[in-house]
Amino acid sequence: MAQSHDGPMATPLADRHAALGARMVEFGGWLMPLQYSGILEEHRAVRTRAGAFDLSHMGELFVEGPGAAPALAYALTTDPAKIKVGRAHYSMICFPEGGVLDDLIVYRLGEERFMVVANAANAGAVSDALAARFGGFGAVLDDRSLAMGLVALQGPRSAAILARLTDVALDGLRYYAIAEGHAAGVPALVARTGYTGEDGFEVFVDVEAAATVWDALLETGKAEGLLPVGLGARDTLRLEAGMPLYGNELGPDTTPFEAGLGRVVDLEREGDFVGRAALEKALADGPRRRLVGLTVRGRGIARHGYEVFAGDRRIGAVTSGTLSPTLGEPIAMAYVAPSEAEPGTIVAVGIRDQRVPAEVVQLPFYRRPA
Amino acid sequence: MVPGDLRYTKEHEWVRTEGDLATVGITDYAAEQLGDIVFVELPEVGRTVTQFAPIGVIESVKAVSDLFAPLGGEVVETNAELATAPELLNSEAFGGGWILRIRMADPTQIDGLLDAAAYDALISEA
Numbered sequence: 001m002a003q004s005h006d007g008p009m010a011t012p013l014a015d016r017h018a019a020l021g022a023r024m025v026e027f028g029g030w031l032m033p034l035q036y037s038g039i040l041e042e043h044r045a046v047r048t049r050a051g052a053f054d055l056s057h058m059g060e061l062f063v064e065g066p067g068a069a070p071a072l073a074y075a076l077t078t079d080p081a082k083i084k085v086g087r088a089h090y091s092m093i094c095f096p097e098g099g100v101l102d103d104l105i106v107y108r109l110g111e112e113r114f115m116v117v118a119n120a121a122n123a124g125a126v127s128d129a130l131a132a133r134f135g136g137f138g139a140v141l142d143d144r145s146l147a148m149g150l151v152a153l154q155g156p157r158s159a160a161i162l163a164r165l166t167d168v169a170l171d172g173l174r175y176y177a178i179a180e181g182h183a184a185g186v187p188a189l190v191a192r193t194g195y196t197g198e199d200g201f202e203v204f205v206d207v208e209a210a211a212t213v214w215d216a217l218l219e220t221g222k223a224e225g226l227l228p229v230g231l232g233a234r235d236t237l238r239l240e241a242g243m244p245l246y247g248n249e250l251g252p253d254t255t256p257f258e259a260g261l262g263r264v265v266d267l268e269r270e271g272d273f274v275g276r277a278a279l280e281k282a283l284a285d286g287p288r289r290r291l292v293g294l295t296v297r298g299r300g301i302a303r304h305g306y307e308v309f310a311g312d313r314r315i316g317a318v319t320s321g322t323l324s325p326t327l328g329e330p331i332a333m334a335y336v337a338p339s340e341a342e343p344g345t346i347v348a349v350g351i352r353d354q355r356v357p358a359e360v361v362q363l364p365f366y367r368r369p370a
Numbered sequence: 371m372v373p374g375d376l377r378y379t380k381e382h383e384w385v386r387t388e389g390d391l392a393t394v395g396i397t398d399y400a401a402e403q404l405g406d407i408v409f410v411e412l413p414e415v416g417r418t419v420t421q422f423a424p425i426g427v428i429e430s431v432k433a434v435s436d437l438f439a440p441l442g443g444e445v446v447e448t449n450a451e452l453a454t455a456p457e458l459l460n461s462e463a464f465g466g467g468w469i470l471r472i473r474m475a476d477p478t479q480i481d482g483l484l485d486a487a488a489y490d491a492l493i494s495e496a
Contacts, residue, residue, distance in 0.1 A: 039431040040406040232405065232432050301409055301429050322431055323408040330409075352411075352427065 007031070011056035012149045012210040020228055028120030030057035033230035042233035043325040046196055050155035051229035052217045055202070056210055059123025059145040061116040061130060067138030068112050074273050075133040076106070077256060077265045083108040088176045088193060091116075092256055092264050093126055098278030099252035100259075102126050103244065105193060107178045115178075115189070115204075118145075119246045133274055149210025153217055154200030154237075156368075157224040162201055165216050166190055170201075184209075184216035195234065197241025198368055236322050239331065242293060242364030248304060248319045249291055249333055255279065258287045258335065260363070289316060290341040293363040296321075296330035296349060298356035303332075307350040308358075310340050318349060324365060331365045332358070371490060372397060373464055377480055378489035379422075383440045384464065387480060392441050392472045396428065398463035399493045404430040407459045410437075412448040412470060419445060419472065421479055426469070428459065437469065441479045447471040 008031040011017075017024065022033035033054060035042060045051050063072055069081040078091040088107040092100055102122040107115040118126040127143045134141060153162055159170050168181035168190045178191040186209040194200040205213055218228065235245070244250050249259055256265050256279070265279050296302050302321035307314055321332030332349070340347055343362045348355040372378070377385045382400030386393045401407060409429040419425045419439040426437035448470045451458060458467035474480075484492065 034432070035405060038406050040408075236431060299409075300411070301434075303434060323429075325431070 009057075011054055012207045013054045013056065013214050016211060016214055017054070022228070022230060025231065027231055028057055030120055032057060033228070035230040035232045036228045039230075039232035039236060040325050042227050042229040043236050045225060045227040046155045046198055046229055046233065046237055047326055048156065049225035049227075050153060050157040050161055050221055051196075051227055051233070052214065052221065053152040053154065053229050053234060054210075054214065055150040055152050056148075056207070057120035058150050059118035059120065059126060059143070060148045060150070060204060061118060061123070061127055062142040062144055063114045063116060063130070063134075063139055064112060064142065065137075065139040066112055067134075068114055070271075071134045071137035071139035072106065072114060072116070073269070073271065074137065075130050076104070077273065077275065077279070078106065079266045079269045080106050080108065080114060085110055086177055086179060087174075088178055088191065090264055092261070093129060094256070094275035094279065095252060096275055096278065098255050098275050098282050100246070100250045100254055100256060101129060101252070103246055103250055103261075107189075107191060109178065109180070109189070122246060147207055149205050149207045149213075150202060151205070151210060151213050151217060152194055152200060152202045153221075153226075154194045154196040154198050154229075155226075156199060157221070157226065158198070158200045161217065161221045161224050161226060162190070162203075164220050184213045186212055188213065195241075195243055196237040197243070197364065197366055198237075235320075236325055239320050239322055239333065240324055240326055240364065240366035242333070244291070244333075245320060254335075255282045255287070257282055258289055259291045287338055289335045290338050291319070292334055292336055292341050293361045293365060294318070294321075294332040294334050294347070294349065294358040295361050295365075296332065296356055296358045297346075298354075298358075300349075300351035300354065300356045301330045302334070302349040302351065302356075302358065308334050308336055309348045309350065309355060310337070315340050315347065326366050333363070336360070372399075372486050374486045376464070377440075377483035377485065378492075379438065379440045379483060380492065381438045383438060385440045385480070385483060387474075387477070390474045390477055391446070392443070392474050392480075393468050394440055394470050394472060395463060395468045396437070396459060397489070397493075401460045401463045401467070404428065404433060404435060406431050407456045410452045410456045410459065410469070412452070413445050415445055415448060417445045419443065439472065440483060441472055441474050441476075443472040443475040445470055446473050
């Protein structure tokens with residue numbers, strides 16, 4: 001792990017990316033591959049075959065101790081005590097005022113042992129917030145973000161590829177489940193999770209072993225058409241799948257309700273959690289705006305920051321947008337006034353000097369074939 | 371090496387001239403930097419354009435970038451194929467991916483553009 005004082009950090013796979021000719025970009029404080037062969041080709045590989053992703057920039061925060069579950073329940077919007085050992089759930093950590101500090105996946109590794117996976121740019125802030133919120137619970141936080149590497153394998157051929165490299169029984173590993181075992185001969189946590197809308201896995205290993213796993217995946221996957229995939233296609237894949245990106249759809253000024261993710265705010269349970277009072281009020285007041293999917297019906301691509309109109313009235317802004325490689329049409333997510341958020345509503349997106357019609361559609365844009 | 375018979379701009383457009391007609395595209399270097407090109411917005415035929423003014427937009431999956439007029443004059447033709455096959459800018463930057471034709475108002479503007487050696491030097495510094 002190379003960490004310089006003035007530049008972004010390098011992942012343990014930096015030399016692999018260089019050898020593959022990747023175009024690199026700074027993201028969340030890390031130097032990451034943006035693309036290898038091209039965003040469209042990489043995107044299609046994941047939708048039809050398989051792709052390998054270096055996600056070593058993500059934060060891995062381990063929480064242990066008799067108070068681990070209640071400590072997390074106080075710190076997060078969900079109640080991790082409800083997760084069965086070997087399973088995971090999507091969660092959020094909110095500010096006391098109700099805004100989103102980060103979105104997370106919480107894995108339960110044991111009765112008293114959890115792994116919280118945070119976005120790279122927020123990992124430090126999440127770690128600090130957890131430490132501050134854990135006082136008196138009997139829970140120990142171990143921030144292993146720099147000690148762990150993470151390689152994701154996504155796409156319909158993922159299980160066939162990984163089965164040749166792991167002793168984890170993948171048939172028994174359900175969506176949002178995790179198991180300890182080996183991958184490419186090294187100790188690994190293998191989870192059936194991802195950010196693409198496809199079947200796939202995330203393989204957590206010690207940072208020194210990340211290259212071993214990466215090399216094995218690329219070698220074994222070659223015959224199945226696996227490609228290395230960068231952040232460019234990761235973004236188009238998650239957008240088609242209707243998944244939010246922190247910094248675009250989520251942030252300190254958004255509540256989980258506005259983002260359509262009220263299901264991760266567990267208000268049924270007893271006991272306080274950080275942000276509870278503010279979130280209860282936000283729910284009672286109703287959202288000021290709602291996150292919607294848009295399909296652009298004219299010429300042009302809606303991009304982050306473009307304004308959304310109903311007639312002459314500005315009703316919101318685009319948070320993410322691209323030309324969908326799978327659908328071949330421009331898609332976007334946007335926050336709009338609740339009155340304009342029903343699917344079928346026709347709005348307009350300001351694209352340069354034009355107002356281009358767009359239709360509010362149900363998310364996700366893409367659902368994998370059953 | 372880029373084609374020796376064309377002229378270039380610092381904004382990575384290329385120009386091929388025949389009489390007072392100039393055919394314009396973007397270089398393969400520019401296309402590769404942009405990544406997969408998925409949308410091209412072109413000026414209307416008949417429009418008068420000023421040298422180095424923005425006259426269109428090229429969008430890749432990731433990025434939006436302006437197209438600049440390498441020469442002043444009247445737009446007399448645009449490449450209709452780009453509406454359905456914008457990827458021609460990536461695959462045939464110097465051929466089928468041509469973007470538009472301008473009837474030059476002042477053909478001496480050509481002399482101010484980069485030749486192939488100067489453009490090559492520009493992109494090898496980048």
